[in-house]
Amino acid sequence: MLVRSAPPEILETLFSRLSGTGKVYGPVRQGKAVRFLPLSSISDAELSYQRTVLPPKKFFLPPGETLLTFAGRGEWRVPDEEDERIVLFGLHPCDLHGIEILTVFMSDAVPDSPFLRRREKAFIVGLSCLPDDKCFCRSMGCQTSEKGFDIFITLLGDRVLLRAGSPEGYRLLRMLDGEAREPSREDRERLLNFHRLRNESFTLSLDITDLPEVLDLEEESQVWEELGNRCFTCGNCSIVCPTCSCFNVVDIPSFASGETKRVRTWDSCLFRSYALVAGGHNFREKRAQRVKNRYYHKQKGFVEGFGKPSCVGCGRCISSCPAGIDVVSVFKRLTEAYAK
Ligand code: SF4
Ligand code: SF4
Structure with a gap:
């Protein structure tokens, strides 16, 4: 797997390349809250956030969506596919694991096609983080992630490590070769120090063994x-x-149009x-x-x-x-x- 080291300015180049492939969403601060919202530039992104209000599941399993429309006489149609490619920028390892868990949920004999279609279209950029007093991802084995991303970014002060996690991520990193290089010995030491700092920063833990x-x-x-x-x-x-991922499905008839929409909404x-x-x-x-x-x-x-x-x-x-x-x-x- 390809790993590259670059100065932080590489994030602007990465963003501009990504925004040419689809709509980019990332963590944006709004008062005390951070939310995944559309980004128009990398400077809109809050790179040192702790957690967003809603997790990225909202991009794959929206809070509400029409699954089918019945037009009567046994006719029905599914909504047109969203053509737009999305880029999710700045997902922490715990959220990458969260998406993987939802994918397990959807991959049985009858896969949830809207979920899978959206997942397949998403390019995901992971981002390193440090825990606060409510994080216990280390106890769940989710403080790092080995899959579920196309590129993973680790912020190391005046250097940034970029790691490819998919063939597409690999190709994109190769395109940045003019601005990035192989990690030096110093980069490796910084990475180890970051891992040590992250692991020592956890104040909350849970033993789930038994x-x-x-x-x-x-x-x-x-x-x-x-x-x-x-x-x-x-x-x-x-x-x-x-x-x-609990949801409810209801049929909503319209006497005006004579059609009935089958709508899925989040439930609890x-x-x-x-x-x-x-x-x-x-x-x-x-x-x-x-x-x-x-x-x-x-x-x-x-x-x-x-x-x-x-x-x-x-x-x-x-x-x-x-x-x-x-x-x-x-x-x-x-x-x-x-x-x-
Ligand atoms: S149950 Fe676990 S994964 Fe879900 S919100 Fe709480 S800490 Fe996060
Ligand atoms: S449902 Fe109960 S446990 Fe969950 S957030 Fe509300 S009050 Fe807390």
Whole structure:
């Protein structure tokens, strides 16, 4: 795999090449929040951000989209494909893992074609970061990423390392050869120092080694009732989560046009309506059951199905919970209860 070292000005050249291939989105600061928004120049991008409000899943699984339109008499049509290529610039390793987890979700016998089509059209540029007090990606093995990007950028002060992660990323890096060179010994030392600094900067951690077993034993724990009493079931934690992909599908008829649109929107297993079925029965009537369900899905169900948790340790659910519920503290409490 190709790695190149260059001065930070290379990012302007990279941006101008990328903007010739599609619309570029990247992290933009808006007050206290950072959001993935269209970039018109590299100077619009906030390169030292911690986390965006919404993860990049919004580009592949939009909050709302029309899947089909029924025109009557058995006729139906799918929306025209979006032709535009998108470039996602500045995704942190945890978000790269988040996209990979969603791809696993969509790659069974009946793949989700809108998701896959968008993913295939996206060029992804990863970006190095340092953790804050809500990041625990290292505990989830997501502080670095070996795939899911075309180019990965590591910021090393007055040098930048660019690493290709796909044939297209490789070709693009080759085009920058006039401005970039092979990493020197000094570049390698800087990279090692950066890794050391990043690893030493984590203040939050979670030992997930025996978590599925702990969860098996703590199904009746008082912790769930307590969380149910605190949780507003607002759904923030799942909406901002890079790996949560629950959605609802509704048919919306229009008497004016005679057509019916089948629309998919984000949903949350925290919502009361989520497990409500015809006849009025609710499989997760109580708030405690809904909170518990989300935690079990992340650290037990997904592990059983796919061999890893569906949490990348991004800290978004911690920073966005109005009730101050913190996923790491919850699992630590359960583990402590198990050890007693
Ligand atoms: S963000 Fe907090 S209060 Fe809202 S549903 Fe999630 S755990 Fe409950
Ligand atoms: S559960 Fe929380 S920390 Fe884990 S990936 Fe989702 S939002 Fe991030």
